[in-house]
Amino acid sequence: MLHGFAATAATVLAGCPADATSDPDAPSSVTAMCGSNVCLDLNDASNAVLMMVDGALTIRAAGDDILVLRTSTTAIQAVSEICTHAGCSVRYDHVNKVLNCPCHGSRFSLAGAVLRGPATRPLKTYTTQLEQATNLLTIML
Numbered sequence: 001m002l003h004g005f006a007a008t009a010a011t012v013l014a015g016c017p018a019d020a021t022s023d024p025d026a027p028s029s030v031t032a033m034c035g036s037n038v039c040l041d042l043n044d045a046s047n048a049v050l051m052m053v054d055g056a057l058t059i060r061a062a063g064d065d066i067l068v069l070r071t072s073t074t075a076i077q078a079v080s081e082i083c084t085h086a087g088c089s090v091r092y093d094h095v096n097k098v099l100n101c102p103c104h105g106s107r108f109s110l111a112g113a114v115l116r117g118p119a120t121r122p123l124k125t126y127t128t129q130l131e132q133a134t135n136l137l138t139i140m141l
Contacts (some may be wrong), residue, residue: 031059032137040068042135050076050132050137062141066126067092067099071110078126078139079112085119099123 032039038061040047049055055070058081065081068090079099081089088103098115099108108115112123127140 031061037141038139040137042137054094065089066139069110075136076128076130078128079109080124083119084121084123
């Protein structure tokens with residue numbers, strides 16, 4: 001119970017609104033709701049993988065598993081992790097800079113566009129905003 005409170009307090013101090021609350025279903029990351037959006041404090045050890053280019057982290061928010069990818073020193077991309085073909089979880093191929101579905105071979109760009117089927121619909125994308133000075137990432141839901 002105190003761990004969730006500490007994570008929420010740290011995120012609030014980093015710039016999220018006072019109504020921030022922890023997401024108890026978030027897999028292995030510290031997330032907080034910032035109004036209707038999600039905030040990640042990249043200074044938190046559980047989110048630190050996103051401090052490095054090619055770092056990837058999955059969070060659960062708004063009924064979706066969101067794959068968050070550090071694509072450059074200044075940019076972070078967020079897309080649904082759920083393949084639009086059969087609902088499997090896509091995986092980040094940092095060498096080829098694509099998202100692959102292991103179930104049926106669909107391939108997506110980091111922006112969610114279908115590169116190879118059988119999927120015909122793009123992955124849902126989320127707008128992100130990174131505050132460089134505080135390392136606070138906001139994912140707009």
